[in-house]
Structures are given as structure tokens and as C-alpha cells.
Amino acid sequence: MKHIAICENHLYSKAYTKGKKHVSKSLITYALKDYHAKKLMCAHPQHVFVNRVGLTVSKKLGGAVERNRMKRVLREALRQVEKENQVEKGYLLVLVARQACANSKSTEVARELKRALVSLGLINTTVAGE
């Protein structure tokens, strides 16, 4: 599953101010309903709802190598979560990495991300009964 990246800065600021927020040890998750989802669905070849994802790793957390690693870990975690559970589509997701993310494994990050998405209501817990 490929994700469409969020490129515009105003979408990030919108997600920060108006979206729902969940803070955990290694990452912060923002979620906001994507009002362009219908447009994107029309543009998409399979006509499927898609979540748009933005990864934010600030320069304070390390050099280019560490930041790239964090982005990969976050992407891998999201992939695992989407594979195992039924995640609702049509949202703007912004994942902000924190300091603890640098040394943690992707499985732990995936567990945290799942908990965050459950608390934000993006995963239907009754369906994904694990």
C-alpha cells in the first residue's frame, strides 16, 4: 500500500491546530478528516479511499542518518499496523517522531501507533479483535 505524502505546509498546520492528537513515548499522532478525500479517490486509478501521511522529524533529533532511520521505522510501523488491522481511510495522518524513537525497534513503535490509532477511533476495535 503506497501512501500519498502531504506536501503543503498549510495542511500540516491545520492538522496540528484542528486535528485530534495522541501522545505516546516515541511519537505523536495527529489525525484529521481529509476533505479532499473524494477528489483523491476520483484521481486514484482504483477509486479507493487513501490516507495521506506526513512524517515530521525535526532537526533537533539528530543528523541525516538518524532522521532517515526514524522515518523508515515510522513507515514500517504504519505498514505493519495497516496490514494487521482495518484502518479507516480518508484521513490526514501526521506522525511526529520524538527522542525515544531513535533507539527503539519498529515492533514497539508499531504497538504504540496501534494504541494511538485505537484511541483516536481510526481502528474499529470490535472488527480487529486481536
Add this chain to the structure above:
RNA sequence: GAACUAAGUUGGAUGGUUGCGCACUAUCACGCCGAAAGGUAGUAGUGUGAGGAAAGUCCGUGCUUCACAGGGCAGGAUAACUGAUAACGUCAGCCGAGGGUGACCUUAGGGAAAGUGCAACAGAAAAUUACCGCCUUUUUAAGGUAAGGAUGAAAACGUGAGGUAAGAGCUCACGAUACCCUAUGGUAACAUAGGGUAGGUGUAAACCCUAUCCGAAGCAACACCGCAUAAGAGAAUUUUUAUUUGCCCGAUAAAGCCUAGCUAUUCUCUUGGGUGGCACGCAAUUUAUUGCGGAGCCUUGUGGUGACACAAGGCAAAGAUAGAUGACCAUCUUCAACAGAACACGGCUUAUAGACUUAGUUCGUCU
């Protein structure tokens, strides 16, 4: 055996599951474009996929645009000598100076006698030096004098003897320094020896002088396509629709505010998108080969003390665009250091765990 010096190499490996970028091939039922052929998204397969510093952007080039007859001024850079190189502020060799017992290391290393400036405090005086002292005379003064004194980072070559009114490179001997001449060695800087001259402090990473070099900006350059009644964002207002969360009022309900979308209008702000450049290039045909070109890389040989040059053979596949190499598991000796390409190359500088190789020095012990 210990302690070092110099140069170089390497920069975790193997297997499994899963996942990403690019290139090529195949496929394309369903989706999109097209009248169709077909193309594309997708799917499958194969190949390939980050460093020694990719970093800092400190130098030098290619490349691109602008400017340009030629020259000068201004501004900037460099600075022993000889060479290497496309070029360099880089590199090699060598000389001088400094450091180390030594292998060896460090060195912005032209000119202060072209001129100007500065040298605080202290000191008589910081550059045509006379305060104390010493000596002479016509003794409330003038002259001579750099031996001795005190200051300072720095005070007018050092020691001894002669000399003198007192002194002084004033003279002599020895020694140190700078410059010039001659001889020998070296391409040269320079070294050694002999002779002569001189005593004019430091600072040029102060201005400056001399010699040499430099047009400016940079891939966010630039070219093409497309597009200006355009695209995007924010705010306000109006109409309508949807339903949940929150808030306020309230005894409850109704109604309202707020939030979001769509439509329209007004105001403000921004300039966007795609392709190439760009990953060895060009041409030819046999479509995977050949030829040519590019400061490309590796190996061997020759020349050179060396940087490097020449010849022959072989090898060439990162090319993203919110930015691709990851995650998890197992084993090995340690979950390995510094760290991520963004047009390319030659250097320099800075960061760096561990392992290995070669050459050499000093000290200790044994033979």
C-alpha cells in the same frame, strides 16, 4: 619485549521473512486515455541501488547564463627554489628556520636601506637618545662622552687588551650577525672556504612596495512544454445542506452559537506544474556490438628519487524530488565508530570504534 614514527588497506559477514527507488523484459481481465492500433497505472520476473569522508563549502576546474574590441584603475588572492598538474592557496623533491636522544615532525618562509603610521604603562630617551654619572673649559652655563646606573617585550654587536682629559669598533685579537665580491659544489634556492664593507630596534596575519594570477553569478544556473479573466492559501459575508462533538443560557424542551463542506461575492498574500539538465556521452549498424570522445576507474609494463607521465589490456549501470538501502529473527567476537548522494570532478579541512599490512627509530634482555 616495551615505547614510538611514517605510509597504506579495510570500514561487519552469512542465512531466512517482509518492504522501497530506478532500468530492462513480459503481461494488461478489471481502472484511465484513445475511433482503433496501442499507451499508462498496476502485476510478475531479472538486474542494480549511498561514503572515506557523501560533511564543512575553504580553494581549483568543467558546465550554464549574462557581460565582453583592447588596455588601465580599484578590489581580491598568492609569496624561498625546482618540478608535477586541466588548474590550484594542492602535491612531490629540495633549501633555510624551529623542535625531538632518534625514526621524523612543524613552518602565510619576498621587502622595514621607497615612504607613512604605531610601540600603552614605565623610563632621561622608543630613533639623529644625555636624567644621574664621568671629563674639559671662560663653572647659576656650554661642550665632549654610550664605560656604569635605573625602566621596559625591546636601549644602539659580545669578551679581552690597547688607547684617551673622560670615553667610544676609535684600533687590534677572538666570536656572532647582515650585505657584496671571488672560488668550489648544485638546474636553482643555497652550502662551504677566502676577502671586503657595515652597525640604519620591532611591527607588513598595520597601510604599503615588488612579482604573478583573477570578468560576474551559480543546477533554486539554464533550456523546453504549459499557463495569466490562471492556480493555490487565508479572512469576511450571504444562501442552502448534513449531522456529531464541544460551549452558553435554562426547570425542561425548543431555539441559538461554534465547526465543516458546497455555491457566489469581496479583500489580502504567494507564484505554481511537468520534462530535460542527471549519471558515462555521441554516432553507426548487426540491437548488443563496433568506432570516436571524455582531466573516468583497475591491473601490468616502461621512465622518473617522487608527485606523475606514457603504452597495452580490462571494467564501466545510485540518480531520488517531502527525497529510495529499511524492519524483524538466527549465528559468528562486541546488538560495532564517524556518518546519508542531490550536476560532476581534483584537492584541503574537520569527525572517526576496531582490525590488518609495510618500512623504520630508541630502550631493555639473550645469543
Add this chain to the structure above:
RNA sequence: GGAGAAUUCGCCUAGUUGGUCGAGGGCGCACGAUUGGAAAUCGUGUAACCGGUAACACGGUUCCAGAGUUCGAAUCUCUGAUUCUCCG
């Protein structure tokens, strides 16, 4: 990716033809005066670290960090670090 600028006491800053400079001013803070008490006003002091002292005194280092030039560096030169600004 590229081009530039800055860094001085807790905060904001002055200081560069190199010289008596650990360095001036304002805000803040502490103490005192004034007041019944406060505010305002006036006066005095006030950087950090290390050593040292019973406590002071006193000594050393530090102007982002490290080297160099110089008799002498906040200032000049080089190399790094951090922060900020700009780009068709």
C-alpha cells in the same frame, strides 16, 4: 543545494588605526536611606569556574571553542561549533 550575517555579565547591548580592559551603560537582583507600611526616588554593591580562607582578603582561567601572528589579542589571521537571514 547555494549565498551571507552574528555570538561580550541572568537579559538587552557599547567597545575593533591591537595598549593601563575582566571590560562601560540600561533592565533585573541584593543591601541601606526615605515611609506607620509599600511604590517611586537616592546611594552602595552585583559575572562564572577553580584554588585559597573560620568568613573575607588574595591568586589563576575565561569576551562561542581551539590554534597562530605580536612584547601584548574581545579586536588581526586560520580552523571548527551554534544560531539566524536570504534565494526562481
